[in-house]
Amino acid sequence: MDKGDKTRQAILRKVAVLFNEKGYAATSMQDVTAATGVQRGGVYNHFASKEALAVETFEYACSVLSKRLMQSLRRQKSAGGRLKAIASCFAEHYCQNPLFPCGCPVLNTAVEAKREMLPLRRKAQEAMGEFKDLILKTTVKGVKTGELTDSVDAEAVAAVFISTLEGAMLLSVLYDDPTYLDHAVNHLHRYVDSLAVNT
């Protein structure tokens, strides 16, 4: 990585936290220069506009979270084990050494980017879609291998998983209390057990 690439990465890392805390609309370019220590011109050398910076920052945040999630799934072979690891890993993002102390960047972006921030909205839809696909595919595979019961509705599993985790993240951040995520993880682990074929 040359010096330019390093500066670019450093900007993305710091601004991802900043946008996630303050939101896009409330973050000024002055906030960006203060957080990164890079002059306005330097930031614009790397990113064409505040909107381009927002989109790339969001992609950066998602790639970091996705990498962590994939790492935590590596050792899990069964569908049940993978589903449980997805729930635990999501909670750990917040509880242990959080990269984003102000909660899930996908949730926060989904809330802020509505009719007037369409490129970011589409990015949030895509990111949530990838998370959904992971849960869908894991569940469908579990049914195929006979680990999960035939009656399992993979769409419902994905909806319940993401809803419970994102909602619990919201509560844990709102009250600065990880208990909500703990309850969510325990609930989802029991839910996964209820989907398994009784052996």
Add this chain to the structure above:
Amino acid sequence: MDKGDKTRQAILRKVAVLFNEKGYAATSMQDVTAATGVQRGGVYNHFASKEALAVETFEYACSVLSKRLMQSLRRQKSAGGRLKAIASCFAEHYCQNPLFPCGCPVLNTAVEAKREMLPLRRKAQEAMGEFKDLILKTTVKGVKTGELTDSVDAEAVAAVFISTLEGAMLLSVLYDDPTYLDHAVNHLHRYVDSLAVNT
């Protein structure tokens, strides 16, 4: 209600939808005057500042939602029936004639109001706290009357309920698709059944 009160109520009603869609930071006083048809001076006659308007608007939105919820609980006597009605009513806010098409004002405010909007953050914590109390008290009463099993952890029930509903609302708004809320309601109804003493 005199003319002044009517204007005040009309401002609150329109601005509640506006803030919920655009967020507080991205909404200018020009947006407020355009949405309400009331001149800037007229708005400031009723509300001392944009922040005061934001806080009162949030309180107004919560009171409207709370009234709807209480109405839907009136006919429910059992703890299980009340819990199920809470889930169904929450989803109906979005699906049938939504007052706030851009999702739950408490969720949206919780996401936007962090370190720099503390009065709004406290309001969001209070509103979520009232929702939690309703679920807690309903559950505890259900255990006391012998309808729900002794082993039920009311704190866990409240956390799972709010997490699942708020997260599903987020997804339904993000994709403009009520299916996520449908899945959440079905899941929570089955969850409530699992808490009941088998008769």
